[in-house]
Every structure is written in structure tokens, then in C-alpha cells.
Amino acid sequence: MGDSESEQFKLFVAGRGDQMFRVALALTGGHHAAEDLLQDALARTYARWRHVRGDPEAYVRRAMYHSQITAWRRRGRLREVPASHVPDRADPRDEADASERRLQLRQALMRLGPRQRAVLVARFFEDLSDVEAAQVLGCSPSTVRSQTHRALARLREIAPELAGLHTFRESVR
Template sequence: MSDSEAEQFRQFLAGSGDRMFRVALALTGAHHAAEDLLQDALARTFARWRHVRGDPEAYVRRAMYHSQVTVWRRRRRLRELPASSVPDRPDPRDQNAASESRLQLRQALMRLGPRQRAVLVARFFEDLSDVETGQLLGCSASTVRSQTHRALARLREIAPELNGPNTFRESVK
């Protein structure tokens, strides 16, 4: 890789790194896992930087989605499930209701299947259209719509305290 290509990659990372980390955090639900996911996707992108055409952020985002779906599939085979309830006592430093809502949303998202979670993150966190989400996940726009509908219904079922207008969009931002 030439010095100019390395500099292009550094500039790309400086401009997009924070945004991509937030996507990784929404996908994984844990800070350290998000760092690992993003680092892996960036390493793959760096190795193929000469061949990346168009929007490099889309390339990294797709690499993160595919890597995370693989993790979810492995975890599903192991039948490892996250805790089903939040602690009785909230963190005393957390006085903000929005923070509590984000925590509840994160826990509810962890209880969704990998496909539904990926669809919700792409549609509402990244604000992608049905078509863009379908391209990202390798499925049709109608599959995205049906998965979104089912995932939101499941969220309403497992986390009724989050029900309300635009709760998902407000909680992830």
C-alpha cells in the first residue's frame, strides 16, 4: 500500500470512525465487543483498500453486519442467552430517564434474533431505507419490511415499558 493510500485511509477513519463505532455498539450491545467488531472490519477494509470503490463506509458497515451475524449464529448454537431482567436498583449516577430508556432498549434488543436486530439497527439507528437495508443484509425490501414489523411487535411484547411514539429512534440517538 502506498503512502497516499494509507493517508486516504487515515482521513476516512478520522471522518467516519465515531459514526461507525456507534453502529458497532448498537449491533453488539457492549463497548468492548463494539471495539473488536469495528477493529476487525477496519482491518479487513485496510487490507482491501485499493479495491474499495464508492463509499468505503458502506464497505466497513457491511463487514460489521456480516461479522456480527456470524457471532450471533455461533452464540445461538451455544444457546447462551443474556440476562432476562435488569437489576432492581438503578445506577445512582443515572438521573436521566432517557438513559434508563436506552438501557431498557439495549436489553430488549439483545433478546431479539440476529436478523431482526440487524434490521432494526439498520432501519432506525442508521436510518436506511428498506431497499438499502435489504442490500446491506442481502435480502429483499419486502423481507426487510416483514422483519421490521415482526421485530417491532416482539419489542412491544418483551418491553412494553418502551411503547410510545418514536421510542426506538429517540433511544438510540
């Protein structure tokens, strides 16, 4: 790779790295796993940088989604992660309550299947349309809609305490 291409890649990562890390964190549920996922996707992108056309961030996101789905499949269904302590309910306007809801949501997301979790992250965390999410995930928009419906129904089933949650995006951040 030439020096100018290498510089372009460095500028791209410097400009969009934080947002891509937040996506990786939403996909993995853990800081270290998110770092590994993003690093792997960026390494793959760097190797193909001269062939990446259009939006390089979309290329990296797609690599992260596919890598994470593959990892989930290899590990099998995700196991439930028990909480060491369940905090008392606080005033809904309290920041501690918001943190608790974020943790509850992440734990509930970890109990979803790989495709359902990826669809929810694409649709609600990244705010992608059905068509955009379908492009990232490599499926049809109708598959995105049906998986979104099933994933939300499953979330309501496994985490009824999140029923009052207004937006997914606010809770994950």
C-alpha cells in the same frame, strides 16, 4: 498498499470512525464488543482498500453487520441479561428516565434474533431506507420490511414498557 492509499484510509477512519463506532455499539450492546467489531471490520477493509469502490463506509457497515450476525449464530440465541436493580419511574422529561429507556431498549434488542436486530439498527438507528438496508444486509427490500415488522412486534411483546417510546434513534444514542 501505497502511502497515498494508506493516508486515504487514515482520513476515512478519522472522519467517519465515530459514526461507525455508534453503529457497532448499537449492534453489539457493549463498548468493548463494539470496539472489537469495528476494529475487525476496519482491518478487513484496510486489507481490501484498493478494491473498495463507491462508499467505503457502506463497505465497513456491511462487514460489521455480517460479522455480528455470524457471531450471534455461533453463540446461539442470546440470553436474557437480568438487571441488578430496577429504578423507580421518574418524570418523563428527566434525563435519568431517558437513560433508563435506553438501557431497557438495549436489553430488549439483545433478546432479538440476529437478523431482526440488524434490521432494526439499519432501519431506525442508521435511518436507512428499505432498499439501502437490503443492500447492507444482503437481502431483498421485502425481507427488510417483513423482518422489521416481526422485530417490532417481538419488541412490543418482550418489552411492553417501551410502548411509549417515540423514536428508536433517540433512545439508542
